[in-house]
Amino acid sequence: MSEYRKLKTKFTSRVHLREALQAAGLKFEECRPGHEEHLYGYHGDVRPETATFIVRRSEIGRASNDLGWHWDTAQRCFVEIVSDYDRSYSGCTRIRQAVKREYAYAATAAQARAKGYRTSRVDLPDGSIQVMVTGRI
Amino acid sequence: MQDFVLVIEISADGETVSGEVEGIHGKRCSDISALLDQVGQEVEHRHTADWDKPEPVQIGASNAGSVKLGKGR
Numbered sequence: 248m249s250e251y252r253k254l255k256t257k258f259t260s261r262v263h264l265r266e267a268l269q270a271a272g273l274k275f276e277e278c279r280p281g282h283e284e285h286l287y288g289y290h291g292d293v294r295p296e297t298a299t300f301i302v303r304r305s306e307i308g309r310a311s312n313d314l315g316w317h318w319d320t321a322q323r324c325f326v327e328i329v330s331d332y333d334r335s336y337s338g339c340t341r342i343r344q345a346v347k348r349e350y351a352y353a354a355t356a357a358q359a360r361a362k363g364y365r366t367s368r369v370d371l372p373d374g375s376i377q378v379m380v381t382g383r384i
Numbered sequence: 385m386q387d388f389v390l391v392i393e394i395s396a397d398g399e400t401v402s403g404e405v406e407g408i409h410g411k412r413c414s415d416i417s418a419l420l421d422q423v424g425q426e427v428e429h430r431h432t433a434d435w436d437k438p439e440p441v442q443i444g445a446s447n448a449g450s451v452k453l454g455k456g457r
Contacts (some may be wrong), residue, residue, distance in 0.1 A: 248415050249405050249406070249408055249409060249410070249413040249431065249432055250404070250405045250413040250414060250416075250429075250430075250432065251403070251404050251405075251429070251430050251431075251432070252402065252404070252420055252426060252429050253400060253401070253403075253427050253429075254400065254401050254402075254420055254424045254427060255399060255400055255427050256398055256399055256400065256423060256424045257423070259422070259424070260422065263422070268435050276451040279403050283451070307434065319449075321407045343400070344396065344397045344398045344412040347397065347398025347399060348394050348395075348396070348397075349398075350398070351398060351401045351423050352394060353402070354422040355392055355419060355420060355422070356391050357422070358418075358420075358421075358422055359390075359419055362418075362419070372411070373396055374396030374397075375393060375395055375396045376393075376394040377391070377392065377393055377394075378392040378394070379389060379390070379391055380389070380416075380424060381387070381388065381389050381390075381391075382387075382388060382420065383388070384385065384386055384388055384408065384412055384415060
């Protein structure tokens with residue numbers, strides 16, 4: 248081994264976030280660039296928060312609120328919009344974690360493919376993902 | 385040319401991604417680990433002993449040199 252890196256996942260790419268939501272098997276809405284829609288609470292109330300990508304509460308749980316990913320111009324990344332209730336609801340947590348895992352995979356696989364490298368993926372029993380990228384340089 | 389393997393582990397909660405480059409000596413391994421740049425924000429980065437090893441030198445036909453054989457006595 249010659250080099251080791253560790254990174255914290257950050258949603259900087261619209262394309263990879265879309266791929267992640269699809270890979271996670273979620274039904275979601277996506278707004279066109281420059282536009283966002285309001286999220287709804289579990290009472291059907293319109294929330295002030297807006298998001299580019301939205302998973303409606305009906306896809307999450309009976310008492311859940313909409314889950315969204317809002318483009319933060321200052322941070323130049325998408326940030327999760329999740330209610331306090333859903334932060335502690337396991338169903339929503341599973342969704343959020345799946346989206347993050349799939350985003351990390353999509354971002355890495357795309358870079359590897361662009362360079363012509365081979366990738367193989369193994370989904371491990373503990374929920375983590377191992378990716379092997381091989382090639383010559 | 386060197387063969388390499390980049391082993392990537394994505395945590396179960398998706399919060400962290402780690403990658404280790406194997407099979408490459410020297411600073412070229414940074415070209416491989418750069419694949420992770422799009423994932424997010426770096427929180428740890430270290431080099432191992434192989435980082436300081438020189439990259440293997442490849443001798444090709446153009447620089448193999450030649451030996452002229454003279455007649456024996």
